[in-house]
Amino acid sequence: MFKVPHQVYTTEFKEAAVQRVKDGQGLSAVSRELGMSTQTLRNWLKASEAGKLNGPGAKVVRAEQMELSRLRAENKRLQMELEIAKSVAFFAKDLL
Known part of the structure; x- marks a missing residue:
C-alpha cells in the first residue's frame, strides 16, 4: 500500500x-472538486470562524510548493x- 504524502495548501487556497x-x-x-478531505x-471552516485559519505558527507556502504537493499526491493515487488494475487483470485472466 502506498502512503499519500501530506499536502500543503496556501493561505489563498484555504480562504x-x-x-x-x-x-x-x-x-x-467543494472538497471533492478540490481533491481534498471533507474533514x-x-x-x-471552524478555524476561519474563530479567526485562526492560519495560526501564528503557520508557515508561508508558495504556490509551487502547493502544486508539487498536489502532483505528488495524485501520482501516488494513480x-x-x-x-x-494489474491485480484485477492477473486474476481475470484465470477466469477466461
Whole structure:
C-alpha cells in the first residue's frame, strides 16, 4: 500500500475553499472538486470562524510548493490505481 504524502495548501487556497462553502456550496462537493478531505475543509471552516485559519505558527507556502504537493499526491493515487488494475487483470485472466 502506498502512503499519500501530506499536502500543503496556501493561505489563498484555504480562504477560497472556505469562501465557497460560505457562499452556499456543499462541503462535500467543494472538497471533492478540490481533491481534498471533507474533514480538512471542515477544520478550515471552524478555524476561519474563530479567526485562526492560519495560526501564528503557520508557515508561508508558495504556490509551487502547493502544486508539487498536489502532483505528488495524485501520482501516488494513480500508482495505487495501476497496482489494483494489474491485480484485477492477473486474476481475470484465470477466469477466461
